[in-house]
Amino acid sequence: MRWPVLARRDRVLRGGQPLAFGVGLVVALVVGVFLLVGSGHDPLRVYARMFDASLGDPRAWSVTLNRAVPLGLAGLAVAVAGSMGLWNIGAEGQIMAGAIGAAWVARIGGGWPGPVLVTAMLAAAVVGGGLLALGPAIARARIGVNEIITTLMLNEVAIRLVQWLIHGRWKDPGSHNFPLAPMLPDNGRLPTLFERAHVGVVLAGIVIALFGLAVSRTAWGYELRVAGSSGATARYAGISLKRKILTVLVLSGGVAGFAGGVELSGNADRITEGLSNGFGFAGIIVAALALMRPSGVAAVALLFGAVQIGGQSIQTMGVSSSVSTILQALILFGAIAAGVLGRYRIQMVAGETVETPSAGAES
Amino acid sequence: MIQPPDDAPAATAPAVELSGIWKRFPGVVANAGAHLSVRAGTVHAVLGENGAGKSTLMNVLSGVYRPDEGEVRIDGVVHHFRSPSDALAAGVGMVHQEFRLVPSFTVAENVVLGAAEPIVRRQAVESAVADLAERFGLATEPDRPVWQLSMGERQRVEILKALWRDARILILDEPTAVLTPGEADELGRILRHMADDDRTVVFISHKLHEVTGFCDEATVLRGGETVAASLPVSETDSSALAGLMVGSAPVISQRPPPVVAGGPKLEVVGLGCLDDRGLQALHGVDLTVHAGEIVGIAGVAGNGQRELAQAIAGLRPTTGGTVHMDGMDLTAATPRQRFGAGLGYIPEDRMGVGLAPRLSVTDNAILRTYSTHRRGPFLDHEAAVAHCRDLVERFAVRTGPLDQPIAGLSGGNLQRLLVGRELSGRPRVVVAAQPTRGLDVQGVKAIQDLLVAERGAGVAILLISEDLDELLTLTDRLLVMHGGRVVAEFDPELAGRHEIGEAMVGHRPAGAASA
Numbered sequence: 001m002r003w004p005v006l007a008r009r010d011r012v013l014r015g016g017q018p019l020a021f022g023v024g025l026v027v028a029l030v031v032g033v034f035l036l037v038g039s040g041h042d043p044l045r046v047y048a049r050m051f052d053a054s055l056g057d058p059r060a061w062s063v064t065l066n067r068a069v070p071l072g073l074a075g076l077a078v079a080v081a082g083s084m085g086l087w088n089i090g091a092e093g094q095i096m097a098g099a100i101g102a103a104w105v106a107r108i109g110g111g112w113p114g115p116v117l118v119t120a121m122l123a124a125a126v127v128g129g130g131l132l133a134l135g136p137a138i139a140r141a142r143i144g145v146n147e148i149i150t151t152l153m154l155n156e157v158a159i160r161l162v163q164w165l166i167h168g169r170w171k172d173p174g175s176h177n178f179p180l181a182p183m184l185p186d187n188g189r190l191p192t193l194f195e196r197a198h199v200g201v202v203l204a205g206i207v208i209a210l211f212g213l214a215v216s217r218t219a220w221g222y223e224l225r226v227a228g229s230s231g232a233t234a235r236y237a238g239i240s241l242k243r244k245i246l247t248v249l250v251l252s253g254g255v256a257g258f259a260g261g262v263e264l265s266g267n268a269d270r271i272t273e274g275l276s277n278g279f280g281f282a283g284i285i286v287a288a289l290a291l292m293r294p295s296g297v298a299a300v301a302l303l304f305g306a307v308q309i310g311g312q313s314i315q316t317m318g319v320s321s322s323v324s325t326i327l328q329a330l331i332l333f334g335a336i337a338a339g340v341l342g343r344y345r346i347q348m349v350a351g352e353t354v355e356t357p358s359a360g361a362e363s
Numbered sequence: 364m365i366q367p368p369d370d371a372p373a374a375t376a377p378a379v380e381l382s383g384i385w386k387r388f389p390g391v392v393a394n395a396g397a398h399l400s401v402r403a404g405t406v407h408a409v410l411g412e413n414g415a416g417k418s419t420l421m422n423v424l425s426g427v428y429r430p431d432e433g434e435v436r437i438d439g440v441v442h443h444f445r446s447p448s449d450a451l452a453a454g455v456g457m458v459h460q461e462f463r464l465v466p467s468f469t470v471a472e473n474v475v476l477g478a479a480e481p482i483v484r485r486q487a488v489e490s491a492v493a494d495l496a497e498r499f500g501l502a503t504e505p506d507r508p509v510w511q512l513s514m515g516e517r518q519r520v521e522i523l524k525a526l527w528r529d530a531r532i533l534i535l536d537e538p539t540a541v542l543t544p545g546e547a548d549e550l551g552r553i554l555r556h557m558a559d560d561d562r563t564v565v566f567i568s569h570k571l572h573e574v575t576g577f578c579d580e581a582t583v584l585r586g587g588e589t590v591a592a593s594l595p596v597s598e599t600d601s602s603a604l605a606g607l608m609v610g611s612a613p614v615i616s617q618r619p620p621p622v623v624a625g626g627p628k629l630e631v632v633g634l635g636c637l638d639d640r641g642l643q644a645l646h647g648v649d650l651t652v653h654a655g656e657i658v659g660i661a662g663v664a665g666n667g668q669r670e671l672a673q674a675i676a677g678l679r680p681t682t683g684g685t686v687h688m689d690g691m692d693l694t695a696a697t698p699r700q701r702f703g704a705g706l707g708y709i710p711e712d713r714m715g716v717g718l719a720p721r722l723s724v725t726d727n728a729i730l731r732t733y734s735t736h737r738r739g740p741f742l743d744h745e746a747a748v749a750h751c752r753d754l755v756e757r758f759a760v761r762t763g764p765l766d767q768p769i770a771g772l773s774g775g776n777l778q779r780l781l782v783g784r785e786l787s788g789r790p791r792v793v794v795a796a797q798p799t800r801g802l803d804v805q806g807v808k809a810i811q812d813l814l815v816a817e818r819g820a821g822v823a824i825l826l827i828s829e830d831l832d833e834l835l836t837l838t839d840r841l842l843v844m845h846g847g848r849v850v851a852e853f854d855p856e857l858a859g860r861h862e863i864g865e866a867m868v869g870h871r872p873a874g875a876a877s878a
Contacts, residue, residue, distance in 0.1 A: 218740045222726065222733055229719035235678055236708070236716050237730045238699025 006344040017291060020342055021303060024334025032327050039323055046314050053313030054306040062195035064306045066267055069204045070095065070276075071308075072301030073259035074283025075290060076208050077129075081147075081252040082292035083215050085228040088249060090136065090151025091256040092280025093158030094129035096273075098257025099264045100162060101128025103170070103181065103271040106188040114187040121188060122203075122261045129257015130250045132158055137249035141242040147249060155280065162273045170271075181270045190266040198266035205298065207258065212295035224248060256280060289335060307331050376439030378403035378532055378563040379424065379455075384433035386419050393419035394430070395587035399565075401532075401580075403438075406554050406564040408574040408596070411584035412608055412664070412829045417567050420584065421534050424565070425457035426450030437532065456530025458521045460537050466510035470503055474523045495526055500556045514640075515546030522553070526562075533557065534565045539573055551577035569608070569664055571601035571868050583607040605663070605864035609831035619815040624839065625654030628823035629675070629706075629792045634684035636674045644670035646847045647684060652792065652823040657814065659838030659855070660827040663867050667847035668827045669711055672796040675825070676708040677701045678716075688792055702731050707790030709782055711797045711827075713774075717781045724765045724772070725751040728784055750787075758783030759809070775806030782813055793817060796827045811837060831863065845869045 029047060036043040054064045074091045081088040088094075101124035109117045132154055139145035165181070172182040190198040215221035227234040227244055234241055259279065268275055286304055290296030311324040379401040386394040394416045401407040411417045422428040424435065426444030435442050437453045444450045447457065464473050471492040475483060489505040496503045501519045509517060518538060525533050535554075539547040547570075554564050555577050566578055574581055575596055581604060583591040591607050629652040638644035644667045652658045662668050673679035675686055677698040685694045693701050702708070710716040718727050728751035729736055736746045751765050758779045762772055769777065782798065795814060799807040815837065818824055828834050834841055835855045843851040843866040851866035 214740075217742060217744070219733055219737055219742050220740065222729075222742055225722055225726065226719050226730065229721040230715045232678075232712070232716045233719045233730070236676075236698060236710065237733075238697055238702070 004346050006340070006346060017289065017296065017339060017342060018299075020338035021289070021300075021335045023338035023341075024336070025331055027334040027338070028327065028330035031330055035323060035326060035330075036319070039320070041317070041319055046317065046319060049314050049317055050310030054310035059195045060309070062193075062197035064302070064309045065197045065201045066305075067309055068298075068301040068305035069200045069266070070259045070263045070279040071282055071286055071304050072208055072298050073204050073262065074256055074279045075286030075297040075301055076211055076283075076294055077252045077256035077259070078283045078287035079290060079292045079294045079297055080211055080215070080255060081248055082287055083221070083228050083294070084224045084244065084248050085231075086140070086245065086249060086252075087148045088133065088151050088252045088256070089148050089284065090133065090154050090253070090280070091259070091283045092276050092278070093151075093155035094132045094253045094256035095260035095263065095276040095280050096155075096158040096162050097132040097253075098125035098129040098260030099268075099271050099275050100158075100165065100260075101125045101257065102261035102264050103184075106184050106265075107170070107182075109188070110185045112187065114189075114191075117185070117188050118190060118265055121265055122258060125257045125261020125264070126254040127257070129260060130254035132257070133249050133253020137246045137253075140249065141245040151249075159273055159276075162271060162275070166271065166273070172270075181272070183270050184265070184268075188265060190262065200262035200266040203262060204259075207255065208294060208298045211255070212293070212297075215294050256283070285332060285336075289332075289339065291339075304332075376436070377401055378438060379407075379565065380434075380436040380439070381420065381424060382434050382436075384420060384423055384435075385431045386416075386423060386428060387431055392587055394423070394433075396433070396589075397584060397587060398589050398592060399424075399582050400593055401563055401565055402593075403563050404558055404561045405579040406558045406566055406577060407593070408578040408581040409565060409567045409584065410569060410571075410574060410581055410604060410608055412569065415584040415608075416587040417584055418536060419587075421457065421536055421565070421567060424450070425455055425534055427457075451528055451530060454529065454531040455534065456525030456528060456532070457534040458518070458525060458536065458538060462517050462521050464509045464517060464520060467508060469506050469508050470512070470520050470523075471505035473509055473520055474505075474527050476524075478524075478528050492523065492527070496523060499526060499560065500553055513546070515542050515549065518542065518546075518550065519553070526557075530562075532563045532565065534567070536567050537569075538566070539568060539570060547573060548576075571604050571663065574604060575599075575601050601868040602861055602864040602870070605867050606860050609829075609860070609864070619818065619837065621839075622655040622819055622821075624656040625821060627651045628654050628689060629825060630685075630687040631675065632685045632687075634671070634674055634686065635682040636670050636679050637682060638667075638670055643682070644847050645674065648844075648847070648849055650825075650842060650849060652825050654791070654821045654823050655818055656840065657818050657824040657826055657838045659834035659841040660825065660844055660849075661829075661831060661834050661841055661863060661867060662844035664829060666844045668844055669796065670847075671844070672708070672711065672794050672825075672827055675794050676706065676710070678710075699734075702788060702790075705789070705791035707785035707788060707793040709785055709793065709795040709798045711800075713777050713781055714770075718769055718777060720770045721768055723767060724755070724762050724769050724780070727769045727780065728754050731784060731788060754780060754783045754787060757787075758813070775802045775809070778802060778806060778810060782810055786813060786817060790817075790822060792823045792825070794825045794827075797829065798826070799828070799830065799833060807833075831860065843867055 033043045036046055052060060054060055074095065077091045078088055102121035105121045105124040109120055136147045136150035139150055140147040167179045170181045172180050190200050193199050193201055215224060223239045223244060226237055227239055227241060231241055263275060264271055286297060286300045289300045307328050311328040314324050315321050377400045379399065381399040384394045384397045397416055397420050399420065409417050419428065423430045426447045426449050435444065437455060442453050465476065471489040474492050475488050492505040501523060503516060503519050509520060538550060542550060551573065554566065558564055568574055578596050580593045580595055582589060582593055583604065585608065631648060631650045633647045633649060634645055635643065635647055636645045648671055650658065660668050670679055674681050677696055681694065685692060687693065688704055688706060691704060693704060714720050725747050729747045733742060736743045736750065748765060754760065755762055760776045760779045762776060785793065799810050802810065814824055814826065826838060838855050841853040841855045841858060842849045843863060845867060846869060853863060
């Protein structure tokens with residue numbers, strides 16, 4: 001009896017991730033055919049619509065790019081922490097905290113010139129996100145409290161904080177008692193780049209590029225990667241782990257907060273409890289697909305954004321939202337599964353037991 | 364081998380018989396025709412240094428590995444275990460070094476986990492576990508959650524798990540490594556008790572006083588082979604066993620020509636530190652290494668050698684004493700300051716301390732010096748690659764592309780890169796902990812030659828090794844550690860193995876200078 005098992009490749013397949021995404025897409029589209037035919041739709045028309053709505057023309061591109069911005073920045077936040085082996089599961093809450101910071105500045109700075117106000121809003125967003133991550137960062141660095149738990153739990157706190165604000169002191173007097181914050185002032189909005197795309201696209205691109213460069217090329221990033229590979233090796237090399245953990249987690253929160261500020265200023269009319277819309281959690285997937293490399297986050301976010309926008313667009317054709325969500329999930333599953341093949345190969349072995357260290361010793 | 368026709372176990376068959384066991388891993392032969400024979404109802408010690416093949420042999424016996432060649436007989440019957448559960452079905456249970464317990468479950472729940480009927484009646488199980496524990500003298504409280512227990516108590520739970528599954532042959536893999544001395548004595552009583560109950564115990568250790576304390580027979584492995592089989596413990600002593608463990612194999616390297624030692628370079632006075640469990644590992648160690656001198660540290664593993672190296676390198680906080688280099692007080696210096704002051708450190712754990720496994724060859728080559736390969740905030744990539752290429756050429760590291768993760772290199776090449784990196788910083792003192800462990804013959808020779816060349820260049824070298832041949836060949840002075848102290852000093856050219864072995868097990872030899 002011969003069984004297929006996964007055996008680790010000697011080296012990671014070059015170009016494995018883009019290839020994986022392609023393979024995952026094809027597999028998902030093939031499986032999706034059954035799904036769509038089963039639910040009474042013409043798969044070709046649905047797929048054409050998905051493509052047109054996400055990447056078909058400049059307008060579609062602008063919508064996709066806008067979506068890729070929070071996904072990419074959230075993915076970056078996760079990846080920056082992930083390069084050091086830390087898990088920031090709190091990007092969702094940090095996005096909200098960033099939005100709170102930006103919205104607060106917008107409330108007091110209604111009369112400021114646009115560039116000043118927007119800059120101040122984004123800076124406040126970074127501070128807000130960083131502040132929310134500060135507690136978990138200190139707890140992890142000082143006494144080793146698992147940051148996965150603390151960052152995750154603070155998500156709920158940040159969302160409740162937004163609810164408390166928009167039900168209370170930030171409630172718009174002109175909202176007829178609906179729990180709504182007032183609209184952002186016009187000078188608090190990010191300028192338009194083209195079609196629907198806002199300048200946040202460029203800002204996000206710059207931030208991602210800077211972090212990509214910092215992690216892969218600077219001494220600071222090198223220390224990060226050593227610490228992510230092995231804490232004991234980092235100590236041996238004279239790297240202070242405590243300080244590193246603190247700065248990296250706070251920076252990670254700051255990046256997520258920045259995503260909240262950009263989303264508020266570029267895409268939303270006002271701060272709402274649904275502003276983050278799961279971007280923080282999607283960022284974990286983005287970072288994982290980018291193999292925790294900040295430099296890979298932008299491309300993954302763009303594809304992820306296209307899949308989301310395309311998936312949403314087909315709902316207007318009568319495809320139910322659940323089918324569209326399943327399609328999106330299939331594409332991601334395919335990509336993740338195919339990504340495994342970049343690192344492992346399929347090998348046929350005899351018998352039922354699998355021994356890890358010895359490959360040639362069987363039979 | 365010819366089977367008895369009816370496959371029936373002979374009345375006198377040993378409980379365990381392993382013969383001609385070969386097990387190869389890529390680049391390593393872990394077992395080279397090892398054999399082991401254990402009589403039923405005895406406590407049998409399997410002795411050997413790290414890398415001697417003990418754990419592999421036990422993994423073969425417990426069904427974790429399948430041997431490439433060789434035969435496993437339990438009570439005279441040939442078995443081909445395909446998994447640990449096969450072995451357990453034949454009565455072989457293993458107590459692993461790392462415990463496999465669910466911390467939030469109670470003792471009783473852990474014991475029956477995976478072996479109970481679908482519906483667990485809590486009280487019935489607890490009293491059954493209590494009965495079993497009582498029978499073997501394993502003091503435990505079945506209703507306590509495991510997270511509240513000490514290491515010794517957790518180990519008793521592991522033993523109970525095996526007994527609950529009706530293991531008649533128990534393998535304990537270095538069971539006393541995690542125990543306090545009192546707990547280790549208690550374990551010895553328990554094991555004797557089990558042997559008296561006609562169970563068979565295979566006890567892996569390298570602590571000789573435990574072997575002579577409560578084992579009946581001992582088998583010694585060295586280099587994957589059995590060098591002494593089923594020695595009755597009553598007819599031997601710990602020094603003879605130590606001699607068998609460390610061997611008298613022909614020397615690999617030539618004894619280096621004498622160098623006139625210079626002034627003191629490394630001076631350690633009254634150094635104390637704790638081990639990972641928070642117990643005192645070093646009790647005031649004094650030693651001095653002069654320029655152009657290799658000072659060796661011998662000792663049975665776990666007597667403070669590891670902690671000594673880490674404390675000198677600045678990786679373990681000290682509880683007292685001082686470390687001076689060239690008269691400069693480094694006691695409070697960071698690891699980086701020590702490296703900058705000229706201290707090279709070859710750690711015992713290559714991967715995970717000395718090297719970062721997920722990073723590239725280049726990134727690992729600059730681990731100690733990256734802060735000097737800089738242009739502003741950026742690392743000077745060209746300088747880093749040049750440095751790496753230089754190391755690879757000078758120290759003959761066989762490697763693939765330099766930007767690939769280092770994990771693909773073989774053990775010998777990893778160590779060449781690590782040693783080369785430490786030596787390229789032009790150190791004045793080198794602390795080398797087990798620098799040749801696990802390497803093949805050429806790898807051992809290459810590393811030893813590098814150390815000897817450094818000695819010739821006037822570097823002071825502290826060499827910690829479990830390989831007595833290496834120490835006797837390379838060192839100018841040989842210190843022996845026991846129980847966290849330096850207990851003896853020898854001139855390696857005059858010292859006899861017997862005296863060194865005595866010192867290693869804590870018998871102070873007459874006439875040897877105590878430090």
